[in-house]
Each structure stands twice: as C-alpha cells, then as structure tokens.
Amino acid sequence: MKYMLLIHQGSTPTPRDPDAWARVPEDEQKAVFADYQAINETPGVTSGLQMGEPETATTVRVQDGRTLTTDGPFAELKEALGGYLFYEADDLDAAIALAARIPAARMGGAIEVRPIVEW
Amino acid sequence: MVAILERVFRDRWGYVLAALVGFLGDFDLAEEAAQEAFAIAAERWPRDGAPANPDGWLVTTARNRAIDRIRRDRTLAAKTRLLEVPEAAEDTMETTSFPDERLELVFTCCHPALATDAQVALTLRTLGGLTTGEIARAFLVGEATMAQRLVRAKRKIRAAGIPFRVPPDHLLPDRLAAVLAVVYLIFNAGYSSPAPVPPGRELTAEALRLGRALAELMPDEPEVHGLLAMMLLHDARRAARFRDGELVLLADQDRGLWDAAQIAEGRGVLDRALALRGRGAYVVQAAIAALHAGEPRDWPQIAALYGELARLTDSPVVELSRAVAVAEADGPAAGLALVDRLALEDYHYLHAARGELLRRLGRAAEAREALGRALALAHDDAERRLLERRLAELGPR
Numbered sequence: 001m002k003y004m005l006l007i008h009q010g011s012t013p014t015p016r017d018p019d020a021w022a023r024v025p026e027d028e029q030k031a032v033f034a035d036y037q038a039i040n041e042t043p044g045v046t047s048g049l050q051m052g053e054p055e056t057a058t059t060v061r062v063q064d065g066r067t068l069t070t071d072g073p074f075a076e077l078k079e080a081l082g083g084y085l086f087y088e089a090d091d092l093d094a095a096i097a098l099a100a101r102i103p104a105a106r107m108g109g110a111i112e113v114r115p116i117v118e119w
Numbered sequence: 120m121v122a123i124l125e126r127v128f129r130d131r132w133g134y135v136l137a138a139l140v141g142f143l144g145d146f147d148l149a150e151e152a153a154q155e156a157f158a159i160a161a162e163r164w165p166r167d168g169a170p171a172n173p174d175g176w177l178v179t180t181a182r183n184r185a186i187d188r189i190r191r192d193r194t195l196a197a198k199t200r201l202l203e204v205p206e207a208a209e210d211t212m213e214t215t216s217f218p219d220e221r222l223e224l225v226f227t228c229c230h231p232a233l234a235t236d237a238q239v240a241l242t243l244r245t246l247g248g249l250t251t252g253e254i255a256r257a258f259l260v261g262e263a264t265m266a267q268r269l270v271r272a273k274r275k276i277r278a279a280g281i282p283f284r285v286p287p288d289h290l291l292p293d294r295l296a297a298v299l300a301v302v303y304l305i306f307n308a309g310y311s312s313p314a315p316v317p318p319g320r321e322l323t324a325e326a327l328r329l330g331r332a333l334a335e336l337m338p339d340e341p342e343v344h345g346l347l348a349m350m351l352l353h354d355a356r357r358a359a360r361f362r363d364g365e366l367v368l369l370a371d372q373d374r375g376l377w378d379a380a381q382i383a384e385g386r387g388v389l390d391r392a393l394a395l396r397g398r399g400a401y402v403v404q405a406a407i408a409a410l411h412a413g414e415p416r417d418w419p420q421i422a423a424l425y426g427e428l429a430r431l432t433d434s435p436v437v438e439l440s441r442a443v444a445v446a447e448a449d450g451p452a453a454g455l456a457l458v459d460r461l462a463l464e465d466y467h468y469l470h471a472a473r474g475e476l477l478r479r480l481g482r483a484a485e486a487r488e489a490l491g492r493a494l495a496l497a498h499d500d501a502e503r504r505l506l507e508r509r510l511a512e513l514g515p516r
C-alpha cells in the first residue's frame with residue numbers, strides 16, 4: 001500500500017517563525033531535525049518537496065467562469081498544510097507508526113494519513 | 120431443525136466469516152459467500168443430515184462459492200488474495216479444519232482508525248451475526264443510516280489498508296483496550312436501555328457472547344476476564360433491576376431474582392483474572408460487582424476498590440461512587456464531605472446522591488433541593504420516575 005502523509009503544522013513552532021522557534025529548547029530543536037532526517041531516510045519514504053509558508057499561498061476558485069483569488073491557504077492558516085511525504089508500507093498500522101514519529105504530531109500539529117489509490 | 124440451524128448460525132457465523140475474510144481479504148465478498156453457505160446448509164442439512172464437520176463444511180462451501188464468483192469476475196480477482204492461494208477441493212471439506220481467525224477479525228473491526236460507532240456496528244455484524252436491521256433497532260437509528268455506517272467502515276478497511284491481524288505486542292495493550300471498550304459499550308447500551316428485542320438477541324447477551332469468545336481466544340489476558348466477570352455479575356441482576364417497568368436500586372432489589380449460577384460463574388471468571396495478577400480497571404470493577412453481590416456488603420472494601428479505580432481512571436464519576444461507599448462504611452457525613460469536593464455540577468447522579476445523604480442527615484430542605492436539581496438534569500424516564508418517588512417520600516415541604 002502507498003500512503004500520502006499530509007503534515008498540518010497547527011501551532012507547531014518551526015524555524016520559519018524564528019521567535020517561536022527560539023523558544024524551543026536547543027536539544028528539542030536538534031531532536032526535531034534528527035527526527036525529520038530519520039523519517040526521510042526510512043525505507044519506503046519518498047519525501048515531499050519543501051513548501052513555502054502558508055502565508056504565501058493563493059487560493060483560486062472559479063465562479064461563473066471567472067477566476068477568483070484569495071490571499072492565503074484554503075484551510076485556516078493554523079490548519080494549513082505544511083508539508084507531505086509518501087510512504088510505501090504494508091498496512092495502515094505501519095503508516096500510523098511513521099506518522100507518530102513526525103515531530104509536528106507531538107508539537108501541536110497533526111498528520112493526515114491518506115491511502116493512495118492504485119489502479 | 121430450524122432451531123438447531125439458528126443456533127449453528129449464531130454460534131458459527133463469526134468463525135466462518137473470520138475464516139473467509141482471512142482467505143478472501145474482502146469483507147463484502149466474505150459476507151455474501153457466508154450467507155450463501157448458510158442458505159445452502161439450511162436447505163440441505165434437514166434433508167441429508169448435518170455434516171460431521173459443520174465448520175469445515177461451511178467455510179469450504181463458502182470459499183468455493185466465492186471462487187466461482189471471482190472466476191466470473193476476473194477484475195475482482197486481481198484485487199483479492201485469492202490468486203495466491205490454491206483452490207479449495209470439494210472432497211476434502213469433511214476433514215479440512217481452518218484456523219480460528221476471530222481474533223484477527225475483532226481487532227480489525229475495532230481498529231482505532233474507525234469511528235467508535237462504526238467499530239461497534241461492524242463487530243455486531245461480523246462477529247455477532249446480527250443483521251443490519253437488528254443493529255439499527257438496538258441503537259435506535261434508521262436502517263439506512265446503519266447500512267451506510269457499515270458500508271463506509273468496510274470500505275475504509277479495504278481502501279486505507281487496515282490490517283487483518285492480531286496486533287504485535289507493542290500495540291497490543293492499546294488495541295486490546297479498544298476491543299474491550301467496544302464490547303463494554305455494547306453491553307452498556309443493552310443494560311441501560313433494554314430495547315424490545317427477542318430474548319437471546321439483547322445487546323447484553325451479544326456482549327456476553329463476545330466476552331466469552333475473547334476469554335476463550337485470549338486466555339492469559341486478565342482484563343479480558345475482568346470485563347467478562349463484570350458483565351456476568353451485572354447481568355445476573357437483570358431480572359431484579361426493574362419492577363413493573365420501574366427502576367429498582369440495588370439495595371431494594373429482590374435477591375431471589377438474581378441469577379445465582381451466573382453470579383458464581385462471574386466470581387469464577389474474576390478469580391481467573393486475579394490469578395493472572397490482573398489489577399486493571401475491568402478487574403477492579405468486576406471485584407466491586409462481586410462485593411455488591413455479597414450479603415452483607417463489605418462497604419469498607421468496596422470504598423477501597425473504588426479508590427483504586429479512581430486512581431486508575433482519574434474519573435470524578437468513580438470518585439462519586441467511592442463517596443457513596445464511604446457513606447455506607449463511615450456514615451453520611453463522611454460521604455457528603457467527599458461528594459461536595461467533586462466538580463460534577465451537571466451530573467444528575469451527583470445531586471441524587473447528595474439528596475440521599477442529606478436526607479439521612481435529616482436536612483430535608485437541602486435534600487429536596489438536591490433531588491430537584493437531579494430531576495432537572497435527568498433525561499431517562501425510569502430515572503426521572505425514581506427521583507420523583509424519592510422526592511415524594513421526603514414529604515411536603
């Protein structure tokens with residue numbers, strides 16, 4: 001089975017917000033980097049490309065043939081997608097176990113695990 | 120014969136379905152095939168006699184039906200595990216025995232990636248063999264709603280890759296807790312609002328059947344025995360809990376109506392849990408239920424066990440039960456002091472308990488006020504009538 005893991009940062013402090021990141025103890029910062037690296041090196045993981053901050057998003061809709069744009073992400077800023085990865089795993093339990101290792105999951109964010117439909 | 124078939128159906132449905140899901144890797148296909156096999160049995164067994172090995176016969180027949188179906192639909196075959204498995208042979212069905220995969224099935228149905236109400240419905244459908252209509256009536260929802268809930272759950276199991284297996288050791292404690300919670304939910308749903316269903320099809324009876332199966336399949340898990348013991352002990356008082364449709368409190372129940380054999384069975388199961396050094400929440404609750412069945416009741420011991428349970432569960436509701444036990448052991452003032460420390464303002468049992476303790480302390484006006492609060496918060500009709508009777512017993516203000 002192939003899964004897409006969508007990383008919603010929520011209130012997770014990240015290096016993109018230097019003030020919030022500075023409040024994270026240094027050993028925890030190191031652990032976050034080490035955990036992400038370990039996840040990217042896990043067999044079966046295909047890491048996603050780095051996404052710009054949710055604030056830089058533009059949301060596009062088409063109504064009556066007109067293209068409408070709004071500033072910001074589709075979801076609430078706090079709930080916006082912050083990153084993603086793909087994981088080839090035996091079953092959902094394995095994907096849940098990997099999701100639980102993603103730092104955002106324990107730091108105020110959440111991971112959505114979605115199966116990829118294979119034809 | 121019909122009665123025998125019905126019993127076989129009820130007893131073996133879970134086993135047959137589990138074997139088929141394990142083999143086919145598809146719930147819908149397994150259910151259809153199992154239904155076909157039971158239908159063929161209903162037609163043939165009365166005529167030709169039941170086979171020597173009914174389980175093997177049912178599973179083999181269902182497997183063959185499923186294989187036929189898949190042969191007719193090759194694209195489906197590509198999506199099932201069948202391609203990797205050799206064909207079942209008709210002539211071996213009398214001797215073939217299939218591994219019992221009910222545990223795999225129950226852990227799949229109670230996977231935490233499914234919503235709790237879906238876990239409950241799926242467990243009753245697949246292991247209990249209840250029809251969608253029966254489950255819908257038991258939970259007072261429409262049949263279409265229940266059917267959709269089941270379809271969605273089965274679809275998620277397949278699409279999201281929920282594994283058909285007993286979880287590995289590092290996941291087992293959490294996952295077993297989820298399974299036991301589902302069984303307990305089924306029991307409680309039947310216990311708190313007995314829906315009008317045919318005898319033997321009550322949710323409490325289903326929960327007991329599931330509990331017994333789990334105890335048989337996981338003989339070394341103390342909490343499994345704890346849950347079964349607790350359910351047996353509570354259910355043993357079933358006939359005494361209502362009199363003319365009115366709720367009867369434990370202290371006022373006619374003990375002659377209690378099922379003594381079932382209480383003895385419950386105590387035996389509890390002993391097994393204790394011998395396994397069980398000290399979990401279900402074991403403690405079973406021990407409390409066993410003490411409640413004793414005469415006279417050992418209130419200091421009951422209070423101590425509620426204290427233990429409160430530590431395990433961190434639940435103010437359990438603290439309330441402890442306070443009531445303390446009132447019995449050490450007097451109403453001691454109990455009231457504990458009750459008044461609890462932050463359960465909107466819980467009608469808190470006010471009902473306060474009312475009773477205040478009445479015993481001779482503080483009738485305050486008791487009346489507390490029972491009034493309880494009455495305003497209670498929704499269940501039987502509970503409300505009980506509170507009204509107690510208010511009336513306090514006399515005019």
